[in-house]
Amino acid sequence: MSEKDFIVVGQGLAGSIVALTLEKYKKSFVVLDQPNEKSSSNIAAGILNPISFKRCIHSWKASVLNPYSLSFYKETNQKLNAQNFIPLDVIRIFSSYEEQNNWISKTSDSRFNLFLGDEQFNFTNKNLNLPYGYGNVKSCGRLAVKDFIKSCSKYMKAKGALVKSDTMVSAIPKIKGMYQLGGYKAKNIIYCEGLELKNNPLFNYLPIIPNKGELLKVNCNTLPQKLISKGIFILPEKNKNTFLIGSTYSHEDLTNLPTKVAKEDLLSKFNAIGDFNHEILNQVVGFRPTTKDRRPMIGEHPILKKSYVLNGLGSKGVMTAPWLANNLIRHILFKEPIDKEADVVRHEKMIKQENLDFASFLCNS
Ligand SMILES: Cc1cc2nc3c(=O)[nH]c(=O)nc-3n(C[C@H](O)[C@H](O)[C@H](O)COP(=O)(O)OP(=O)(O)OC[C@H]3O[C@@H](n4cnc5c(N)ncnc54)[C@H](O)[C@@H]3O)c2cc1C
The missing domain is CATH 3.30.9.10 (D-Amino Acid Oxidase, subunit A, domain 2)
Structure with a gap:
């Protein structure tokens, strides 16, 4: 049986980024995945945009997540020898004078102007309707998510760190302090299952x-x-x-x-x-995979220790996943605190008896 530091379940955007982050910390791992052409990651447009246009404000933790993710994808392009991430500005076409005025006032407000471009640039196209003008959002980009996952697969396969299967992995039993499955054992397991989490009897209480x-x-x-x-x-x-x-x-x-x-x-x-x-x-x-409170979910199972989850990436996974993976892994390795808003403990009250029974069963099997 091959011993690793971590088993990662799922190789969508979340699992791929968790694996690359574990490698950065020189931890050994195996990723177990049932490929799904229709997974969220394989369909995603992959836009990285730190602005929430409805109110023209920074999206959640954008001033931290945005620079972190930009440098993560730059390094990853190099590591994978691919151009899966391309930096791009977003051109925002205004819908009204109100939006235009709001934008202009925010470009001179230090609380908001980190990403809102105030430079005048020439953006004309005879077919475009631009009655109220436009602005640009800096520090955006596009991750070709499907290609990124393919590049990660190739990279991990070459290192013998990826197992693809025709079936979903079910929650993995813990025997003598180690999670064990199909020839692998590890002290830690991280579930990165996207919407498949609903079929995981350990974590399916998470909304x-x-x-x-x-x-x-x-x-x-x-x-x-x-x-x-x-x-x-x-x-x-x-x-x-x-x-x-x-x-x-x-x-x-x-x-x-x-x-x-x-x-x-x-x-x-x-x-x-x-x-x-x-x-x-x-x-x-x-x-x-979205959440009611619009915050992602990272953290440890309340009963089954060293069993972790990263999920709820919603519509901003490209920007949030690198920082979240790093936060979770630093928590596991160095006991650093998990971001309070993202911590799964906020849903502990939702855990059902069947989840607790299943966790005890896995502990004792
Ligand atoms: C139409 C659309 C547009 C989007 N556009 C953007 C965008 O522009 N920018 C952005 O940031 N986000 C966007 N997203 C959201 C983004 O796709 C998600 O946030 C992100 O891809 C979720 O990744 P994930 O790894 O958590 O889940 P998934 O993509 O679902 O990946 C999970 C993987 O794990 C596998 N798996 C799960 N459970 C198991 C198991 N038990 N055993 C084995 N394998 C398992 C699955 O088969 C899959 O391969 C968009 C989504 C959609 C649908």
Whole structure:
């Protein structure tokens, strides 16, 4: 039996980043994953944007998470010898004079102007509607999440640190202080399961809520090669004339089929941005692992010690995951505190008897 410091369950965005972070701390690990073409990570647009446009404010902990994630992806591009992350500005097209005024006042306010660009730049395109002008958000970027996961798979496989399987791993029993499964044993286990967490009897008390998102891929040769936001985003893909348009949000519709409503919603917002001849190539659907309080979840199981979780990345996983993985791993290795807002202890009251029984069963099996 091969002994590692950590077993990581799941190799989406979360599991990949946890594994790379463990490697940074020179810890040995194996990642166990059942690949899923439709996982949130494989569908995600991958935009890293520190601004919440609704109120034109920093999103959660953006002043800390943003620089951390930018340097993480820069290093990771080098390590994986790939260009999965590309820095980009977001061009925000204003919807009203109110939004324009709000933006201008915030660019001169030190509490908000970390990311809001105040420089005048020339952004004209004869097909765009810009009645109220535009601004730029600095320090953004795009992670091609599917490619990133593929690069990580290749990298970990070469090190013998990845096992892909046709079935989901079930919660792993602890025998003589070690989690043991299929030829591996480790003192620590980190579950990075995304929405599959609902099938994990250890952690399924955690309130992870699926949020459906739909995206259109279009072909267009008149759109500028810029990441544009106005109600939706328009994101240039590697292939010069293809763009992603997204995304929708729905907690109600849990069917995994593309809908006409989402397509019409995206197209009406797209058409309001400008007049661009385009051809729709496809429409894709995915589900974000979100939380009610809009905060991610990291931490240890209340009963089964050294069993950890990283989940609830919601719609900002690209920016939040590197810092969260680092926070969790430093907590495990050096007993540093977990960020209070992200700590799973806030949901301890939701734990059910069956979760406690299952944890005791795993401890004693
Ligand atoms: C339409 C859409 C657009 C999005 N756009 C963005 C965006 O622009 N920017 C952004 O930051 N985020 C975006 N997101 C959100 C982002 O995709 C998620 O926050 C993130 O990818 C979640 O990653 P995860 O690793 O937690 O989960 P997942 O992606 O679900 O990965 C979990 C992996 O673990 C495997 N797994 C789970 N349980 C087990 C088990 N027991 N045994 C074996 N394998 C297991 C799964 O098969 C999967 O491979 C978007 C999401 C959607 C749906």
